[in-house]
Amino acid sequence: MQNDELKRFSELIETQSSDELIGLLKDLHPADIAELCNELEPEEAKYIYLLLDNETAPDVLIEMDEDARKRFLDILPPETIAKRFVDHMDSDDAVDIIRELDEEKQEEILSHIEDIEQAGDIVDLLKYDEDTAGGLMGTEMLVVNENWSMPECLKEMRHQAEELDEIYYIYVVDDEERLQGVFPLKKMITSPSVSKIKHVMEKAPVSVHEETPIEEVVQVIEKYDLVAVPVVDSIGRLVGQITVDDVMDQVREQAERDYQLASGLSQDVETDDSVLKQTTARLPWLLIGMLGGIGNSMILGNFDSTFAAHPEMALYIPLIGGTGGNVGTQSSALVVQGLANNSLQSNNTWKQILKESVVALINASIISMLVYAYNFLRFGPTATVSYSVSISLFVVVMFASIFGTLVPMTLERLKIDPAIATGPFISITNDIVGMMFYMLITVLLSQL
Amino acid sequence: MQNDELKRFSELIETQSSDELIGLLKDLHPADIAELCNELEPEEAKYIYLLLDNETAPDVLIEMDEDARKRFLDILPPETIAKRFVDHMDSDDAVDIIRELDEEKQEEILSHIEDIEQAGDIVDLLKYDEDTAGGLMGTEMLVVNENWSMPECLKEMRHQAEELDEIYYIYVVDDEERLQGVFPLKKMITSPSVSKIKHVMEKAPVSVHEETPIEEVVQVIEKYDLVAVPVVDSIGRLVGQITVDDVMDQVREQAERDYQLASGLSQDVETDDSVLKQTTARLPWLLIGMLGGIGNSMILGNFDSTFAAHPEMALYIPLIGGTGGNVGTQSSALVVQGLANNSLQSNNTWKQILKESVVALINASIISMLVYAYNFLRFGPTATVSYSVSISLFVVVMFASIFGTLVPMTLERLKIDPAIATGPFISITNDIVGMMFYMLITVLLSQL
Numbered sequence: 027m028q029n030d031e032l033k034r035f036s037e038l039i040e041t042q043s044s045d046e047l048i049g050l051l052k053d054l055h056p057a058d059i060a061e062l063c064n065e066l067e068p069e070e071a072k073y074i075y076l077l078l079d080n081e082t083a084p085d086v087l088i089e090m091d092e093d094a095r096k097r098f099l100d101i102l103p104p105e106t107i108a109k110r111f112v113d114h115m116d117s118d119d120a121v122d123i124i125r126e127l128d129e130e131k132q133e134e135i136l137s138h139i140e141d142i143e144q145a146g147d148i149v150d151l152l153k154y155d156e157d158t159a160g161g162l163m164g165t166e167m168l169v170v171n172e173n174w175s176m177p178e179c180l181k182e183m184r185h186q187a188e189e190l191d192e193i194y195y196i197y198v199v200d201d202e203e204r205l206q207g208v209f210p211l212k213k214m215i216t217s218p219s220v221s222k223i224k225h226v227m228e229k230a231p232v233s234v235h236e237e238t239p240i241e242e243v244v245q246v247i248e249k250y251d252l253v254a255v256p257v258v259d260s261i262g263r264l265v266g267q268i269t270v271d272d273v274m275d276q277v278r279e280q281a282e283r284d285y286q287l288a289s290g291l292s293q294d295v296e297t298d299d300s301v302l303k304q305t306t307a308r309l310p311w312l313l314i315g316m317l318g319g320i321g322n323s324m325i326l327g328n329f330d331s332t333f334a335a336h337p338e339m340a341l342y343i344p345l346i347g348g349t350g351g352n353v354g355t356q357s358s359a360l361v362v363q364g365l366a367n368n369s370l371q372s373n374n375t376w377k378q379i380l381k382e383s384v385v386a387l388i389n390a391s392i393i394s395m396l397v398y399a400y401n402f403l404r405f406g407p408t409a410t411v412s413y414s415v416s417i418s419l420f421v422v423v424m425f426a427s428i429f430g431t432l433v434p435m436t437l438e439r440l441k442i443d444p445a446i447a448t449g450p451f452i453s454i455t456n457d458i459v460g461m462m463f464y465m466l467i468t469v470l471l472s473q474l
Numbered sequence: 475m476q477n478d479e480l481k482r483f484s485e486l487i488e489t490q491s492s493d494e495l496i497g498l499l500k501d502l503h504p505a506d507i508a509e510l511c512n513e514l515e516p517e518e519a520k521y522i523y524l525l526l527d528n529e530t531a532p533d534v535l536i537e538m539d540e541d542a543r544k545r546f547l548d549i550l551p552p553e554t555i556a557k558r559f560v561d562h563m564d565s566d567d568a569v570d571i572i573r574e575l576d577e578e579k580q581e582e583i584l585s586h587i588e589d590i591e592q593a594g595d596i597v598d599l600l601k602y603d604e605d606t607a608g609g610l611m612g613t614e615m616l617v618v619n620e621n622w623s624m625p626e627c628l629k630e631m632r633h634q635a636e637e638l639d640e641i642y643y644i645y646v647v648d649d650e651e652r653l654q655g656v657f658p659l660k661k662m663i664t665s666p667s668v669s670k671i672k673h674v675m676e677k678a679p680v681s682v683h684e685e686t687p688i689e690e691v692v693q694v695i696e697k698y699d700l701v702a703v704p705v706v707d708s709i710g711r712l713v714g715q716i717t718v719d720d721v722m723d724q725v726r727e728q729a730e731r732d733y734q735l736a737s738g739l740s741q742d743v744e745t746d747d748s749v750l751k752q753t754t755a756r757l758p759w760l761l762i763g764m765l766g767g768i769g770n771s772m773i774l775g776n777f778d779s780t781f782a783a784h785p786e787m788a789l790y791i792p793l794i795g796g797t798g799g800n801v802g803t804q805s806s807a808l809v810v811q812g813l814a815n816n817s818l819q820s821n822n823t824w825k826q827i828l829k830e831s832v833v834a835l836i837n838a839s840i841i842s843m844l845v846y847a848y849n850f851l852r853f854g855p856t857a858t859v860s861y862s863v864s865i866s867l868f869v870v871v872m873f874a875s876i877f878g879t880l881v882p883m884t885l886e887r888l889k890i891d892p893a894i895a896t897g898p899f900i901s902i903t904n905d906i907v908g909m910m911f912y913m914l915i916t917v918l919l920s921q922l
Contacts, residue, residue: 212638270719297808309840318792338775343788363745454796
């Protein structure tokens with residue numbers, strides 16, 4: 027949204043020009059109105075919402091940024107939230123929004139929902155863990171019985187369809203509500219309207235269990251190129267569906283999370299978050315890095331006499347530490363990415379380490395030789411520092427590669443998120459270990 | 475795919491047990507057969523393909539990994555690829571696969587396609603830049619004329635639908651083929667079958683231009699929660715559609731790319747790529763890091779006398795360099811992510827730098843004070859090193875935060891991918907600049 031456009035809306039709100047505003051809003055998509063409301067003050071956004079119809083208002087609320095939405099909902103009474111928004115939302119969207127509020131407000135909103143069926147669905151969905159299929163699914167979907175004839179189905183579908191926003195698949199269940207098949211809407215057009223639906227449906231459709239972790243749901247939808255996937259309970263009853271738009275948000279959020287962990291940010295944080303939230307998201311890794319740096323200074327402190335004998339050794343501290351960090355970050359990032367997109371299995375640890383070692387051997391040789399050539403020219407052919415730095419670099423690259431592969435793969439086997447082992451963790455560890463190798467190799471070479 | 479399952483298939487192929495194989499394959503989803511073929515030798519995969527029907531075989535090929543697919547297609551004659559696969563594929567999938575082959579083979583395949591309309595579509599699509607809407611779209615879609623009545627539409631749709639895999643929207647065009655509206659398939663069920671389609675369609679649908687960059691297409695689909703988006707040419711004619719499954723791959727690939735750049739990997743690389751490809755993807759940043767380290771050693775070499783007077787200064791080189799790297803990585807990652815998901819605009823540079831400075835001020839103060847307290851205990855209250863290290867840390871954190879914000883935002887304004895400014899680039903720069911600050915501050919303090 028452009029600044030001048032935003033200014034115009036602010037002015038119209040201030041002068042309470044509701045007719046003109048209604049005219050402008052009519053031409054905007056809910057996602058565009060949401061962008062506008064993200065930028066407005068909560069009281070201004072409230073004025074806009076009062077001008078929207080019951081169908082548009084909830085769509086706009088769903089599309090808003092989480093922070094802006096929270097500020098806006100804070101100034102609304104629970105009864106208004108329930109009757110104006112929650113009553114007209116799909117159950118999965120309602121649950122997403124209610125989850126963001128504190129428990130007291132949640133209870134109040136639930137007690138004000140007029141549609142009892144909707145309230146029941148929301149209460150049921152709130153019980154699921156947020157990170158499972160149950161926590162992501164909605165209960166709005168087209169369901170027909172396998173024994174119905176096509177005309178019967180069509181009649182029921184017309185009845186159900188009025189309350190549904192989008193329909194991609196029609197789910198077919200038996201008398202016990204167990205999922206039996208799926209019927210792509212497309213077939214409504216191409217199938218002859220004869221016989222029972224169970225004879226034209228696709229049997230044994232891909233489905234997920236209500237407690238399947240979200241990452242697996244994402245994998246299923248991606249692998250089978252689905253637009254929606256049905257969710258079943260432990261005895262196979264259809265309990266909801268997850269649509270691709272919810273999954274796409276998940277793909278992006280998951281990728282952003284890995285990226286943040288690799289960059290040393292310890293919680294989900296955005297540039298528009300408050301200074302306090304940004305500080306708390308960043309300070310932990312900086313403090314760990316600080317402890318690493320102090321630890322390093324203690325290690326180096328034990329080698330006073332080495333530095334006294336070879337003052338030029340100090341010059342290469344940044345090179346050794348930096349190279350270890352860079353190599354380790356590369357190796358761990360490759361592994362974390364491979365595990366995330368399923369191209370790497372955690373039981374292939376040794377195979378991966380072997381391959382990684384070959385790559386490391388090539389890189390280590392090239393870098394060590396180049397640095398040796400430079401030091402040869404700088405310090406002459408016999409300087410201890412030339413051997414010491416290049417041998418240390420070689421060892422550090424080999425170690426960092428193997429360590430950067432082994433740690434995330436081990437974490438995956440222990441069912442711990444391997445992404446936490448990337449970024450600062452790997453570079454700090456490699457920095458310290460590299461410094462120890464460097465000092466020990468120098469001491470050894472000095473004694474030869 | 476489990477190893478023993480894979481072994482079983484290999485055995486059945488070796489013994490040419492085609493009946494048993496056909497029985498097993500019948501129960502598998504194309505995506506599962508593709509996983510199997512990824513693991514098999516090309517000749518084995520060929521045997522499997524011969525057993526698949528014309529509808530399943532192309533689906534399996536599309537779902538295969540790019541590398542495995544390339545190995546497999548290499549052993550097939552162009553005529554077989556054309557008649558067995560390309561003739562039965564959606565145009566966008568066919569284009570994706572043909573693009574992977576060398577030009578000579580491309581020409582041969584095109585000359586063997588039997589369906590002339592399909593061949594023409596593919597030739598047209600190959601002209602588009604791979605990174606635009608035109609390069610991603612398919613031409614298979616349901617199109618009706620705005621002046622048709624509902625029964626007319628339904629008849630034409632039945633005719634068209636037989637050739638289409640999935641249908642989400644029906645596109646409505648005028649007599650000049652210009653996109654006028656969209657008709658969600660769901661409305662087929664709920665709308666009364668009266669009057670012309672232009673009176674029931676949704677007008678002015680969201681669409682993208684054929685030359686719109688893919689990143690923008692992704693943003694449009696995400697923003698408006700679409701399952702497919704129509705593509706139009708410069709005079710508004712409908713030329714294709716992009717479906718959400720293609721976009722989801724893009725979201726993942728884009729996120730992986732940013733992650734790789736932040737981790738110092740210079741091209742799209744996976745754990746299962748060859749040693750050569752892995753080495754070439756990783757060596758560039760390692761060499762730049764090496765040059766940075768050597769540069770650092772040259773800077774430090776100018777401060778011999780400082781180290782001679784204060785040998786304990788060397789101990790804190792890793793802390794100063796590491797902290798600068800960590801802070802810079804955090805700041806740049808936040809900016810790159812904000813720019814990628816559109817929550818940050820590049821014209822807000824100064825606002826973002828101001829905010830970043832406040833966060834930096836807090837972090838810098840906390841870290842400097844903690845390190846000062848440690849050095850106070852370690853070296854006593856009057857040691858130059860205590861002041862020097864803490865003041866340097868403060869300056870380095872402030873610099874790294876502002877630099878890490880400024881660089882990616884400037885790149886974005888220059889239309890250069892800001893992600894290249896993350897990871898190794900930021901940490902190497904901050905390492906060198908940090909070392910210079912450290913030395914200069916120490917010299918200044920020594921002269922006081």
